[in-house]
Amino acid sequence: MGIAINQSPKPANHQGFGSEIALTLVVLSLSFLPQQNLCAGDPLHAGPLFDDLSLTLEPGHRAEAAGPFYYQEHTEDSQTWALPPLFALARYTNIQSSEFTLAYPIMSYVRYGEQYRWHFFQLLSFAGGPSQTETNRNRFTLFPIYFQQRSSDPSQNYTAYGPFYGHLQSRLFRDEITYVMFPFYSETRKRDVITDNYLFPLVHVRHGDGLNGWQAWPLAGHEHKDVTTRTNRFQEAEMVPGHDRFFLLWPFFFNERAGIGTTNLEKQYGVLPAFSVTRSPQRDATTVVWPLFSYVEDREQKYHEWDLPWLLVEFARGEGKYTSRVWPFYSHSYSSNQISDFCCWPIYHFTRVQSAPLDRRHTRILYFLYSDVNELDTEHGTSRQRSSLWPFYTASLDAKGNRRLQVLSILEPFLPESRSIAREYAPVYSLWRSETNAKTGASSQSLLWNLYRRETTPQSRRCSFLFGLWQSESGPTSHRAKLFYVPLGKRPVSPPPPTH
Secondary structure (H helix, E strand, O other), X not given: OOOOOOOOOOOOOOOOHHHHXXXXXXXXXXOOOOOOOOOOOOOOEOOOOEEEEEOOOOOEEEEEEOOOOEEEEEEOOEEEEEEOOOEEEEEEOOOOEEEEEEOOOOEEEEEEOOEEEEEEOOOEEXXXXXXXXOOOEEEEEEOOOEEEEEEOOHHHOEXXXXXXXXXXXXXXXXXXXXXXXXXXXXXXXXXXXXXXXXOOOOEEEEXXXXXXXXXXXXXXXXXXXOOEEXXXXXXXXXXXXXXXXXXXXXXXXXXXXXXXXXXXXXXXXXXOOOEEEEEOOOEEEEEEOOOOEEEEEEOOOOEEEEEOOOOOEEEEEEOOOEEEEEOOOEXXXXXXXXXXXXXXXXXXXXXXXXXXXXEEEEEEEOOOOEEEEEEEEOOOOEEEEEEEEOXXXXXXXXXXXXXXXXXOOOOOOOOOOOHHHHHHOHHHHOOEEEEEOOOOOOEEEXXXXXXXXXXXXXXXXXXXXXXXXXXEEEXXXXXXXXXXXXXXXXXXXXXXXXXX
16 A cells, blocks of 8 residues: 655754654554555455545545554545554644644644644653744753753743752743742742742742732731733733732631722621621622621622522522522522533533523533533524433534444543544444535444445445445446455446436
């Protein structure tokens, strides 16, 4: 079997590393397959041994061999080679992207344009490529021992050695991190706020634009921020509200003010578990013997709420929220754009979210045991649906009206959007596959990796069974069959009688 693979030029550094591994494994796997031209006029149909077939849901071609343990697939926009469940290589020509996975999620390599990332168990990783401000950026991580970044902008370079010493940038949700013998000392920066940590997270001192604070957790802490301004992404000045926070023997005593400088100054104070109070022009909340008894009056959302105790028993009434909940027995809740119900949680759970143009409904029974998702695009009048009963089946309907059914379905209910699961693992345990193309009217069914396969279109029908020992094919004008790969001859099909 001959396959031409057009490799794009390899970017510098590690970008071609994953592709070289994948292509080497592909070449080795292909050497064991029957050397048949897939473009020949009469393709080979030998069931699980080897089958050459056209795709049902989109224009393209697929060859399968050795049961579920090898396939290659070509479409207008992508090429895929796989030896499930060992590895898979996918290349997307329309977006100049490729993905390689080895025993997912153990190792993977992803390239998008000139950017790439390679990782092994998320412990050893390489990443790099250009960014909006740099012509090149390369990262190397051996977690948690060594962190390194080298960039065309020297100010973005950093190196970190385990817990001993290091400087990081744009990592761990912080713009900069510098540490020595972590957790004994570290300094972090996020925007203008700099925090010096001693014995993280117990003691810190913080300062920034109009901000000063300290804490010796859980003994005491205080932080104050003045009202300041900043320039947003539209190059306009906007106000940043101030705040004032103090705690003593956290979480037993606290006193806070938020929204300073705005029309909604919010005050919170409490001595837990005796009481806690929140007061603002838009919302009041009072809790007595926390968390047993709570009352909320939300003037902005226009509802009242009683909790006893909080989260377990809740009743809310008003325009913005209606809730009746006695957990885990029963709950019915809705707002202007969302509905949530459950009965004997987690036996039955239903949610509906309406955010134009999307109307999404999700029904679950015992979480992943049964799941049904229905998404309606109210603007275009299209819908998508996906239902699964673990581990028996997953059925889906896409926005084009195409249908697909898979039996068995072991991992898809947990990771329904994972392309790696669909490429590497689904072929191994999917005993039955059925697909229907709404636009062309074509359909296909496969049992036990093509031990039985049937394909139909409005003009033709093909069926093969038991390693291709029985095959039949019919068209508008003829019918032919094979037994033990020996043609039994062609038989003309009588045209339908004329209609009056």
